[in-house]
Amino acid sequence: MDIDIWVPLYPFMPYFLDRTRELAEQFTAAHPEYRIRVRGEDWLTLPQAVHDAARQGAAPTIAQYFYTSTQEALDARKPNGEPLFTPVERAIAGRTEILGEPVVLDDITPAARRYYTFDGEVAAMPPLTSTTLLYANTDLLARAGIDDVPRTWAELEAACRAVVRVADGPTHGISWPNHGWLFQQAAAQQGALLADHDNGRSGRAATMYLDSDAMLAYFHWWRRMHRDGLYLYRGRPTSTQSDWEANFRAFADQRVAFTLTTSVEAERIVGAGRDGGFTVRACRMPYNEQVPYAGNVIGGDALWLADGLDPDTMDGALAFMQYLNAPRAAADRHRDTGFIAVTDGAAQLLDQEGWFKENPHFRTALDQLAANDGSPAARGAVLGDFAEIQRVLTQAMHDVLVSDVDVRDRLARANSQAQRVLDDYDAACRGLRPRGPITVG
Known part of the structure; x- marks a missing residue:
């Protein structure tokens, strides 16, 4: 089964495309029934590229939108007018693991979770967060x-x-x-x-x-x-x-x-x-x-899941999302890029390894976002x-x-x-x- 994920190409950070491909290879080695195809699109034009593909019935399984394009993701539609994406939390449906991969959605840093929550559901899963x-x-x-x-x-x-x-x-x-x-x-x-x-x-x-x-x-x-x-x-x-x-x-x-x-x-x-x-x-x-x-408030981006997938493809996509944000992967991404350790599990792992003690400048962003009061403004x-x-x-x-x-x-x-x-x-x-x-x- 093929899973297509489109990720943004940032002029200041070529890392994420290459690293996503590496993690895709690791994931498919553990789940050989899936093939993860990673495609890069300019971060500014990615929403339009997804929109154009959706009109042809060829939208990706997962699309990674920059946070300022969140409304565009919410408004994206299939040719029949139905929403292109389904809330990630709804698709997970309370499960704690998918294809053996632990679900880490609830572990996402609260400020990031709240940014992508609409009508009481987390709509998208952020791998990159900053302030x-x-x-x-x-x-x-x-x-x-x-x-x-x-x-x-x-x-x-x-x-x-x-x-x-x-x-x-x-x-x-x-x-x-x-x-x-x-x-x-x-x-x-x-x-x-x-x-x-x-x-x-x-x-x-x-x-x-x-x-x-x-x-x-x-x-x-x-x-x-x-x-x-x-x-x-x-x-x-x-x-x-x-x-x-x-x-x-x-x-x-x-x-x-x-x-x-x-x-x-x-x-x-x-x-x-x-x-x-x-x-x-x-x-x-x-x-x-x-x-x-x-x-x-946060910066960064999030992964949006296509609606209407067959159950096996949906589970593969959801499992890969969890794999991308597993504690080790999220901790390594933080070390390599400087983006915030996006899950509590990743932050705890880094703490245990003495990372924040040696590099206190990386702890400040977490502390600042933790002070967010959760109001609509914040x-x-x-x-x-x-x-x-x-x-x-x-x-x-x-x-x-x-x-x-x-x-x-x-x-x-x-x-x-x-x-x-x-x-x-x-x-x-x-x-x-x-x-x-x-x-x-």
């Missing part, structure tokens, strides 16, 4: 007289002011990329929604809330950090290819004392400190101290054409940073643009326009 962290050059902090890392926006701002006063120190305190993920994090931390219907979780998102008080607070704080010379900005907006590398280099070259970036970069950033002769500490992302902290939004909505935010932030536009007016315009993106996406789902992304000016 946003603050990284600090503690040597520069010591020179600035700072004893501990900042935990709030106010503390971070104060620390940056101290750092730039250091003789022969950096000219700026912090850098981070102008990327849509950061806006999601800021809203979630403040308990704010990006859209109605509980961020698209109790019903389909229909109205955008990008101009909320929480987002306004974030825009104003970010702009102040920039205008006061504390935040280093390269002066161009970014969309799908954010300037993550330049952000890394600014920190590695000690032109800033702090950087905000993905938890996946933890080892690389700590290693840059070792190579540069300074100490790095991975810290939780600072939050707005003016409101209660709700949590940080679970994260599910929106159609989320990538374009993110681009709308990055362009708005760019304008706020480099010009004298009124923040409230610019954010209101961004909200209107995002509303058009969402409306156009929904129109495509209803067959009122061709499927495909809409770009707004």
Whole structure:
């Protein structure tokens, strides 16, 4: 029996395709009645490729969607109009093992499980999970007289002011990329929604809330950090290819004392400190101290299971999903890629092996996600054409940073643009326009 799995090709990580193929070979050696065929697709166009294949009745058995394409996965349809995917939890049907492979769905990190839960069921199984962290050059902090890392926006701002006063120190305190993920994090931390219907979780998102008080607070704080010379900005907006590398280099070259970036970069950033002769500490992302902290959202992707499979093929696909996330496989994937150990079993295994004691920077992301309160805001939004909505935010932030536009007016315009993106996406789902992304000016 053939099982086709389509996985995303990320420009920053060729590992996953090759490693999935290795695990597929190991799985079929134990289950010779199955053949796992692994195909790579560009991560941005994979949803469209699956959609096109589904129209021809040739959709993959398993498809791995990036988290911003979750709504596209939920909306994917067969030629007869029925959902293309079935919830993984429903297909498992309470079993504790499938074809001898222990079921690990219930062991998935709670924040990741909650992100992919709809109508009380886990819809997809995430193998890759990440979050946003603050990284600090503690040597520069010591020179600035700072004893501990900042935990709030106010503390971070104060620390940056101290750092730039250091003789022969950096000219700026912090850098981070102008990327849509950061806006999601800021809203979630403040308990704010990006859209109605509980961020698209109790019903389909229909109205955008990008101009909320929480987002306004974030825009104003970010702009102040920039205008006061504390935040280093390269002066161009970014969309799908954010300037993550330049952000890394600014920190590695000690032109800033702090950087905000993905938890996946933890080892690389700590290693840059070792190579540069300074100490790095991975810290939780600072939050707005003016409101209660709700949590940080995840990044990464998840495996979606085709609906209507015959029982043997379905069991083979489900068993392979469990195999991919078995404790040893998930622990090794974490070591090799920096993505979070996505199951409690993997984290426990790494703990037993002394991994986190030797590499405490890898524990921070787990601790941050464990503080998530499970509210709709902290679970994260599910929106159609989320990538374009993110681009709308990055362009708005760019304008706020480099010009004298009124923040409230610019954010209101961004909200209107995002509303058009969402409306156009929904129109495509209803067959009122061709499927495909809409770009707004």
